[in-house]
Amino acid sequence: MSYNNEMIEKYRGNFLKEVTDNVEEGDWVKMCMQCGVCSGSCPLGPHWEHPPQEIFMMIRANKREEVLESTSMWMCTSCYNCIARCPRGLPITHIMHGLATYSRRLGLAPQQQPTAKFAQLFWNNLAKTGRVNELKLGLSLYFMNGFAEGVKTALKMKNIGLNMLKTKRMTPMEMLGGHGCKDAKGLQAILKKAEELENVRIGKSGA
């Protein structure tokens, strides 16, 4: 059975409990009093399919797929305005990150959502050597929607790249290995163990 189906079986009809158990800082969702300050404070507020206040209500109303398949939480810029202003002290930024992580784990996140793709590229990039390779990250971003669009984007971004090169804030040498941790293996072992431990906690088999 897929992880998604397992979770549907386990929490049938109680999405709030599912979020409380499996989403980072998810136990805070019940504290929301629906004032809407978060939604009104978000720099990308108008672009959310469902702004944070609505997401919290939808979780309590068992709108499981509507929440997890939504592009909403991928609009979070991590500006922390909502956290600073929430009268109930909800760690909203972290809950949004947690919902994003959870929707990916379940395989429900929208496949073409650009931030979902970029955030995965970022993680893969840093996990490889322990440090971000900005050049490879940039190129993988340009080409994340296929070769043809990648060439188009790369051309559009050409001047920015040249400016970065000119001011020595980028180097082609990063293509050949580049910066990284000496003990990248140790770091990867830490990450692997952390993932295993977390999977046990949220009832996800390692497979």
Place this chain on the structure above:
Amino acid sequence: MAKKSYSFYPGCSSQKAASSSNYQVSVDTMCKELDIELNEIPDWNCCSASIGYAGGGELPRLALSARNMALSEQAHAGQDIVATCAACWLATKETQERLHTNPDLLAETNTALAEAGLKLNNDKNIRHMVEVLIEDIGYEELGSHVKKPLEGLKIAGYVGCQTNRPFGIDGESFENPKYLDKMIETVGAEACDSYEKKVSCCGGALAFSEPEKSQALIKDIIESAYDNGADMIVTPCPVCQMNTEVYQDQINAKYGTKFKMPVVYYSTLLSVAYGKSAKEAALDGQIIRAKQLEDIAGK
């Protein structure tokens, strides 16, 4: 003043020929003048910068910062951890707080760290460089090193998000923090005290994945600096600096604006005011050149 020593977390973007390598150059110059010793955390790693969550769950992300903190404890006992990057500082400080309040997570983190022979006590202060300047050095001392006051310059202090929220600088408000304005005045320039985009978001990492939405935010940040008569913007954050500087041409093309607003770091301002050369202040790292600072540095 006696030398002050810190365990330093530079972060990915500060590395040689990376996007904020110019920040690092000016920080080194500034710290040398102020007798601040930065001891680099040996073999530090990326913090995942508020955008690792698609691939990394909570514990793996906490483990990233925990590894840096454990390495710091091992190498630099008794020294506070200091970061110059807003995201590095925030991720590390968040990890420290989360692991303080959740002993189960701390135990799991240590089980993961043990894979590489590391252990975290989690007993260090995690600080941003501006906290060191304000709290450990103080405005008066910062001002006493000024050799070339930046007179006649009007500067918009763009604090941005992550050095301001959710932790911020002690004693400052989230909505209108004053420390950057005070620094601007300390080096003899005039601060735009009604800069209304001071704590607005530049889009952060979404400038990469959602360029149009982010550039609409960036446009307002730069426009407001112009409206307030600013000659340049100053910021404490590498992502703010990059986002508000490098996309100005694209914004001009899209919105018909004529932006050419230099965006510098506080460490650039201090270095120039301390009489350092354009190279030491990393003015050669400006894509939009800060000509007025170059002139002062060249005098």
